[in-house]
Amino acid sequence: MTTDHGQLTTDNKQLTTDNQQPTTDNRQMYDVINTRATRLDAPDKASGRAVFIDDMSMPGMLYGALLQSPLAHAKILNIDTSAAERLPGVKAVVTAKEAGLIQYGVSPARYDETLFCHDKVRYVGDEIAAVAAVDMETATEAVSLIRVEYEELPALLTIEEAMAEGAAVLHEKYPGNICAEVHQTFGDADTAFKECDLIKTQTFKNKRQDAAFIEPQGCIADYDLAGNLTLHSSTQVPHYVQRTVAMVLGLPVGKVRVVKPYVGAGFGIKAAANPLELTASLLSVRTGKPVKMNYSREQVFMFGRARHQFTHTMTTGVKKDGTLMALRHECHLDGGAYSSFGIATVYYAGSLLGGPYRLPNMKYDGYRIYTNKPACGAQRGHGGVAARACWEQQLDIIAEELEMDPLELRLKNMMVTGDVTCNDLNMSSLGMKECIEAVRQGSEWDKKKGRLPKGKGIGMACGFFVSGAGYPIYRSDTYHGTVVIKLTEDGGTALIYTASAEIGQGSDTTFAMIAAEALGIPLENVRLESGDTDFGVDLGAYSSRQTLMTGHAVKEAAEDVRRQVLEVLSGELGVPAEDMDVKKGVILFRKEKPDFSAIRVRYIKEHRGWTDNPAEDEELTFKEASRIAYLAKGSIVGTGKYKPHQLGGKFKGAAVGTSPAYGCSAQIVEVSVDTETGKVIIEKMTDAHDCGRAINRTSVEGQMQGSLSMGLGEAMFEEVKFDDKGNVINCDLAEYKIPTALDMPAMETIIVESSEPNGPFGAKEVGEGAIMPTIPAILNAVYDAVGVRIRELPLTPERVYMALRESTRIVGKKGL
Numbered sequence: 001m002t003t004d005h006g007q008l009t010t011d012n013k014q015l016t017t018d019n020q021q022p023t024t025d026n027r028q029m030y031d032v033i034n035t036r037a038t039r040l041d042a043p044d045k046a047s048g049r050a051v052f053i054d055d056m057s058m059p060g061m062l063y064g065a066l067l068q069s070p071l072a073h074a075k076i077l078n079i080d081t082s083a084a085e086r087l088p089g090v091k092a093v094v095t096a097k098e099a100g101l102i103q104y105g106v107s108p109a110r111y112d113e114t115l116f117c118h119d120k121v122r123y124v125g126d127e128i129a130a131v132a133a134v135d136m137e138t139a140t141e142a143v144s145l146i147r148v149e150y151e152e153l154p155a156l157l158t159i160e161e162a163m164a165e166g167a168a169v170l171h172e173k174y175p176g177n178i179c180a181e182v183h184q185t186f187g188d189a190d191t192a193f194k195e196c197d198l199i200k201t202q203t204f205k206n207k208r209q210d211a212a213f214i215e216p217q218g219c220i221a222d223y224d225l226a227g228n229l230t231l232h233s234s235t236q237v238p239h240y241v242q243r244t245v246a247m248v249l250g251l252p253v254g255k256v257r258v259v260k261p262y263v264g265a266g267f268g269i270k271a272a273a274n275p276l277e278l279t280a281s282l283l284s285v286r287t288g289k290p291v292k293m294n295y296s297r298e299q300v301f302m303f304g305r306a307r308h309q310f311t312h313t314m315t316t317g318v319k320k321d322g323t324l325m326a327l328r329h330e331c332h333l334d335g336g337a338y339s340s341f342g343i344a345t346v347y348y349a350g351s352l353l354g355g356p357y358r359l360p361n362m363k364y365d366g367y368r369i370y371t372n373k374p375a376c377g378a379q380r381g382h383g384g385v386a387a388r389a390c391w392e393q394q395l396d397i398i399a400e401e402l403e404m405d406p407l408e409l410r411l412k413n414m415m416v417t418g419d420v421t422c423n424d425l426n427m428s429s430l431g432m433k434e435c436i437e438a439v440r441q442g443s444e445w446d447k448k449k450g451r452l453p454k455g456k457g458i459g460m461a462c463g464f465f466v467s468g469a470g471y472p473i474y475r476s477d478t479y480h481g482t483v484v485i486k487l488t489e490d491g492g493t494a495l496i497y498t499a500s501a502e503i504g505q506g507s508d509t510t511f512a513m514i515a516a517e518a519l520g521i522p523l524e525n526v527r528l529e530s531g532d533t534d535f536g537v538d539l540g541a542y543s544s545r546q547t548l549m550t551g552h553a554v555k556e557a558a559e560d561v562r563r564q565v566l567e568v569l570s571g572e573l574g575v576p577a578e579d580m581d582v583k584k585g586v587i588l589f590r591k592e593k594p595d596f597s598a599i600r601v602r603y604i605k606e607h608r609g610w611t612d613n614p615a616e617d618e619e620l621t622f623k624e625a626s627r628i629a630y631l632a633k634g635s636i637v638g639t640g641k642y643k644p645h646q647l648g649g650k651f652k653g654a655a656v657g658t659s660p661a662y663g664c665s666a667q668i669v670e671v672s673v674d675t676e677t678g679k680v681i682i683e684k685m686t687d688a689h690d691c692g693r694a695i696n697r698t699s700v701e702g703q704m705q706g707s708l709s710m711g712l713g714e715a716m717f718e719e720v721k722f723d724d725k726g727n728v729i730n731c732d733l734a735e736y737k738i739p740t741a742l743d744m745p746a747m748e749t750i751i752v753e754s755s756e757p758n759g760p761f762g763a764k765e766v767g768e769g770a771i772m773p774t775i776p777a778i779l780n781a782v783y784d785a786v787g788v789r790i791r792e793l794p795l796t797p798e799r800v801y802m803a804l805r806e807s808t809r810i811v812g813k814k815g816l
Contacts, residue, residue: 031584032517033761036698039509040528041262041502050262053218053234054294061220062091064283064293065139066275067129067146068302069121072155072372072726073168076120076128076148083145084131089138092286093146095129099282102248106272106377108474110180110339112171115248115278120153122170122337123372124726125302127275132283132291155372155726159311159334162371170337170370177370179335180343182653184350186422187361192326196317200397204314204390206775206793207719208334209307210300211379212738215264217303218294221280229285230257233277236266236501237540240473242533244273245281260531263503267710268378269305270503271542272340301720301731304374308345309334310386316394322404324413326361327353331387333368336375341382342368344473344656348383351657353391354421356432356464356664357413362422372726378542380710381465381771392461392776393789406780407445410462411436417754424649428661429764431690431754432462435666438688438750443668449784455675457785460668463772467692467756467765468545470647470658479641480545482536483553485515485561487636490607491626494519494561496528499538500550505767506699507546511554513695514760518558520582521622544765547695548661549642551760557640564636565622568629572599587620596620603627644758660758663765665689667708667773670745671781678801680782682712682743688750689770693762697751703766704749711774713739717794 044050081093096118103111117128129146133139156162156170162177170177193199219233229251235241238258246253263270276293283291295303315328331349335342350364381388399406411433419427439460440446448458472478484497496515502508512526519526529535538550562582569587570577573594581588603624604613614621629636648658670684685708694700717737721730730736755762775793782800783789788807790800 030517032513032523033695034693034697037509037513037523037696039506039699040512041508052215052262052264053220053232056220056232056261057292058220058222058290061290061292062132062134062283062287063136063139064130064132064280064291065136065143066127066279067143069117069124069126069128071121071150071152072124072157073153074121074150075153076117077151078149079129080147081129083147084142087138087142087145089134090131090142091134091289092132092283093129093142094279094282094286098286104244104248104273105339106341106473107339107343110343112173113338115275115282123374125299125374126337127279130279130283132287157371157373157722157724157726159332159369159371162369170372174370179339179368179370180346181368182346182350182364182366184364184423184651184653189326189328189361189363192361193317196325197320198398198401199315199317200394200401201313201315202390202394202397202791203311204386204393204791205311206307206309206386206389206714208309208376209379209714209718210720210736211267211269211306212733212736213265213267213269216295216297216300217270217274217276219277219280220290220292221277221284222290223281223284223288228255228257229281230259231277231281232259232261234263234270235260235277236263236270236503236542237272238499238501238531238533239537239539241273241277245278248278249281249285258533260501263501266503266541267380268382268542271378271540272305274303297733298731301728302374304336305340305377307379307385307714308376310349312387312390314390314394316391316398318398318402320402322399322402322409322412324357324359327359327363327391329353329362329364331366333366334371334373334376335368336371336373338375340375340377342376345376345378345383347653347656349387351423352384352465353387354423354425354657355427355662356415356430356462357410358415358419360422373722380707381768382543384463384465385714385771385775388461388463388772389775389779392773393779396459396780396783405449407436407440407460423657424654425657425662428758429690429692429754429756430662430664431752432464432664432666434752435664435688435690436462438752439666439668439686442688442748442750443670443684443686445668448670452784455785456672457781457783458668458670459777459780459782459784460666461773461776461780462664462666463769464662464664465765465769465772466543466657466659467548467661467663467759468659469543470644470660471655472539479537479643481538481550481553481642483550483557483640484536485557485638487561487626487630489630489635491623491630492525494521494526494558496526496554497535498528498530498550498554499533499535500530500546501538501541502530503541505541505703506696507541507550510547510695510699511551514551514554515558517761518555519562519622521585525585544663544767544769547763547765548759551695551763552642553640555640555760556642557638560638560640561636564633564638565625565629568632569625572628582622585622587622587625599624599628661692661756661764663689663691663769665770665773667777669777669781671778671785673782673785673800675786675804678797678799678804680716680795680800682745682778684746686748686750687770688752689766690752690754691766692756692759692764693753694751695761695763700751700766701749704770705747707768707770708747708774709739709744711771712743712778715775715778715793715795717796719794
């Protein structure tokens, strides 16, 4: 079930935020955006015509395979590839000797990977060598013939083992196995705690996750005779992959082209260059042939780069009226063997608690620790999900002790549009209060809270997230997105070219809708090509950035095209351009309509025999005006670009968490708990999200539902498990449990619109922010049902049952 809610209303009408003029229905203002459009990729995906990387092949193509470490931690004493090289059908064998030792990673501040290990391996799955052969069977056999001599080292599989005195060091540059540490103080938390009437402390732990996307990573690299490398890859970030491949292989960036075909989701794991892309590229350069490589599902788990395991300890202080005073927060992240996104993750884990509540004092200490497991990276809600789960539970604990409704505690402390957090995050729009009121109504909170029978519970939580990272991953003044829009020479179609990454989230459709609205033409008159670095610069699909950032560039390019057409038309008709507009593909004249018959006659002469020529009595069309503009100027091409204004403070790490805008969510979850077995059933989820202005309302709801599903999975059953040798023991989708349609409850998704001033047509994120409240809302509902706090995920029946037993034991002791 979905509902359209405006701010401060409950009757499907919409009111904009406090600093905007209210309207009865924003959708009346627009012809294309803020409606429900069929996705551009729907016909191809529904009919099976969509081409994913595994569907692709090239003439003369070779197949690549990796040799990966069977040990979690060991020195490499010798590598013998001679038997593999002699195998018929093998065209190349590469190790660190051929690949070189150029370090790479995500953040230049923490480059700690080489394409192949040369001195030691650091986790089960670490890459040692690769083979290219005429078929996959030969490549796999050749890999089995490579002989490696190891000297096994102690495997450090937990944070405690890695930080123990005298523990082996994974990377010599990082003593104590501390990959990154963050120490931030905002305000004066120590003094504020002395003024508090109530102080609560708790520790919370999640578990390492896998994103469980349907399509494993894959690629085809093709190095041609002119020295150009084209890499087709199932990536979220063609731009970053292009730069990394060029750096590691020593190629000019302009000689590397990355093309993204259809992608079966990414959720952050595909947001950086991976060993497949680099290896396939190297093998293609060495053989002069296209090389295809794919991960198996087991290799997806071995590569990792998904959600970290976090251990959060938080202390919150409040006044007796519920006013938040201070937060002291310590966090340890199990990062795995390499940095990946980890330096950003450890910052996000602290910075995203700066809002959406008024919190004047905050102290944060975060530590990301190397262990001998696959590296963790960025996953939906990067860095903030477990932190939010911990703190939102603590707010409920405080509300209960103060005898306040937890919803009212949050409303009391909620920020509003124009507020700035203690760590300098600017709330340029914030419909958080309206989200809370929407879910309060949608769930009938006031009728249910405190009135449900034992075993039934209702819980709520809030959260917010960035609408794109404020700065690129590497230090640069680059634009975050550039877009080109070209009108076809007949004037009938607008062609959009963007290097952005459609990975299943619906961004292509969003951009086409923005362009159509800005041009004033129907959506069916727009075509779009995306995901190719030859089309320009786009930083990719991560941090919920594309709607706001690439959308800005699309809108600017469309306005550029529209301006050029109206300028030519102005000269032809003698009407000032500012006195003309374009709506629904028709030229509108704000004053007296001029005689445009000469233009029409000229247009029809240009298109003799065509079936779509306008009738004599029709209004002047944008198509006619565009053709006249082409005849006057040649091809009509508009360009757009976007990068954020100056954001954030001047303290160390200030860039992480900054964004031109913040989306926000409130959720209420209803559960039942079987006290005999510990089984938790989610019965209903009500979610409200402030997305600024919804471009495609159906896609917004789909993103909200996807976040609810992923959050439910992490809360209820998801956990990557290891044996005592560092092997993943549930590395398939049979043993790694994710929610199916049968696990999902009734969901009500409520769109709240706040009109973000920094977003195109007022739009901002919805892709990741909606996951933030899901886990704590479930945990708070479980407590409401049975009176037990669960401080470790997932909520398996065993864990819940044991918590219930422990609670009964403690109560029994108190009664003696």
